[in-house]
Amino acid sequence: MRPLISPEQHQQYEERGFFVLEDLFTATDLEPLLAVLEKHHALHEARLQQTGTEGISRAGEIAFTAHIARNDPTVLAFCRRPEFIAITTQLLGPDVDLYWDQTVFKGPEGQHQFPWHQDDGYTPVTPSPYLTLWLALNDATVENGCVWVLPGSHRLGLLPHKPGPTGLTCYPLDAPDQGVPVPVRAGSVVVFQSLTVHKSGTNRSSGMRKAYIIQYAQAGLRSALTGELIPGTIPIARGGNAVA
Numbered sequence: 001m002r003p004l005i006s007p008e009q010h011q012q013y014e015e016r017g018f019f020v021l022e023d024l025f026t027a028t029d030l031e032p033l034l035a036v037l038e039k040h041h042a043l044h045e046a047r048l049q050q051t052g053t054e055g056i057s058r059a060g061e062i063a064f065t066a067h068i069a070r071n072d073p074t075v076l077a078f079c080r081r082p083e084f085i086a087i088t089t090q091l092l093g094p095d096v097d098l099y100w101d102q103t104v105f106k107g108p109e110g111q112h113q114f115p116w117h118q119d120d121g122y123t124p125v126t127p128s129p130y131l132t133l134w135l136a137l138n139d140a141t142v143e144n145g146c147v148w149v150l151p152g153s154h155r156l157g158l159l160p161h162k163p164g165p166t167g168l169t170c171y172p173l174d175a176p177d178q179g180v181p182v183p184v185r186a187g188s189v190v191v192f193q194s195l196t197v198h199k200s201g202t203n204r205s206s207g208m209r210k211a212y213i214i215q216y217a218q219a220g221l222r223s224a225l226t227g228e229l230i231p232g233t234i235p236i237a238r239g240g241n242a243v244a
């Protein structure tokens with residue numbers, strides 16, 4: 001199925017740190033995935049209703065439900081789809097692991113943006129950057145809190161992050177340059193480097209905004225702090241071919 005990424009998109013990835021693959025998946029492709037992800041989110045949200053918060057998740061407002069692929073064969077099979085083999089081997093090289101996956105569901109009528117950060121800011125790893133694929137499970141709009149990026153910010157290297165009320169941040173939400181919004185239809189993927197500074201807007205709509213984030217890395221990912229191998233990564237491609 002390669003090449004899936006056009007030379008222009010590859011150039012955008014190198015120069016701006018991101019690009020969009022519009023309508024990569026159909027509603028039919030998403031249906032079985034969504035059913036499983038909704039189930040995992042609902043279990044997490046039920047726990048959050050008891051505890052109020054868990055990490056950076058907050059009941060009724062924003063829920064990050066991580067590592068679903070390693071616990072669910074339907075989701076792992078989705079992360080191994082040929083589209084992802086093509087994208088990841090084109091951008092990362094022939095040997096690719098699934099590093100992290102999570103749903104991010106943003107509740108309606110929210111008050112907060114999810115602040116500017118680099119994904120490496122949460123867990124510095126080497127080699128960096130790795131690849132973040134932000135898959136819209138429903139239409140992501142400026143109104144319901146789509147992703148925003150600071151084009152070119154991946155070239156700044158890893159920036160210092162400090163804890164804010166709603167997550168780590170490396171760039172002010174009131175700075176004059178608030179980058180560009182990246183609204184996308186359901187089934188589209190925003191592809192960005194883990195050093196690309198991004199945020200998501202407030203969900204001012206009356207419905208939930210739903211995304212599934214899949215992060216792939218070159219095989220053999222290590223903590224940049226301890227040098228130890230990151231545990232729990234899953235082989236996806238070796239020698240440019242899918243791992244069964």
Ligand SMILES: O=C(O)CCC(=O)C(=O)O
Nearest residue numbers: 104114119199200211213
């Ligand atoms: O989907 C969102 O609202 C933002 C999530 C995000 O930026 C992240 O998990 O790194």
